[in-house]
Amino acid sequence: MSDHHLSDSVLGRVVNEIEETAIAVILGLMTIITFINVVLRYGFNTGIIWGLEATTFLFAWLVLFGVSYAVKVTANLGVDAVINLFSAPVRRFLALVAAAVFIAYGALLLKGAWDYWANFANLPRTTGRWFPTGLEEMKRTSYRGWYEVVDIPMPEWLRWIEPLMNEGEEYEKIPRFIPYFILPFGMALLLFRVVQATWRIATGRDENLIVSHEAEDAIEDVAHMNRER
Structure with a gap:
């Protein structure tokens, strides 16, 4: 491994772009949908039927993207009062x-x-109680790709997945495996970020997983503002 951070690698830059772009797009979509629904409700006594479900899914995506992004930007809060009593080698250990x-x-x-999402994606779940030991044997009765969400209609440009996931039958609403995909994807991003953070500690770039000190930062900001007056 070179002296560059894992986040400076090609994979790290790609993951950075995915997270930051997704968070920005999700926030924008939530704002637009909510704004349009408010205008329709109070101005025209109507609304987007699927708006609430869509913003709920988008919020879930935002949270799960945010979990991994918080590890990346070291925004996690923690108590390190006891850890700081030890010497640097012990803290690192x-x-x-x-x-x-x-x-x-x-x-x-x-x-x-993965096991939860696979149930809706016509994919095998893993075997093993704690850690995966293989993949279960799939049967036709195991397929659950026909499960739909409650309100969000199926867009025409996604009809190509019907022969693959629903044996050619039409979806009225979007299949659940689409919004639920954030579950394994978000957890994979989290695991990637934790490995990044562990590598930084192992190579001496960081001392611990706790870097954010929100209260101390707030006090310092106030002190800086007072000094400028």
Whole structure:
């Protein structure tokens, strides 16, 4: 591995662009849909029927993108009063232990997210109780790609997935595997970010997983404002 951060690699830059672009687009879509619905409701006594469900899904996508992005920008809050009592080598060791636990936790989340999403995507779930030991045998009765959401209508430009996922039958609403895809994707991003953070600790670039000190930053901002007066 070179001296550059993992986030400076090609994969890191691609993930950065995906996260930042997705967060911006999701916020924009939520704002537009909500604004249009408010105007229609109070101005014309009508509304977009699928607006609430769409913003709910978008908010879920925003949260799950935000989980991994918070690890990337070290925005996680934590208490390090006890850790700071130890010497630098001990702090680094404790940070690596915490990172290992975080990686195991992220792997569990990814397995659970995949198994839940696969149920709606006509894909095999993993075997094994805690960590994947293989893939289950798929049967025709295992296919659940026909599950739809409640309100969001199926757009015409997505009709091409019907022969693949619904045996040629038409969807009235969008299939659930589309909005639910954020579950395994978001957990994969989280695991990637945790591995990044662990590598930074292992190579001495960071001391621990806790970098954000919101209260201290707020106090410093106020002090800086007072000095400028």
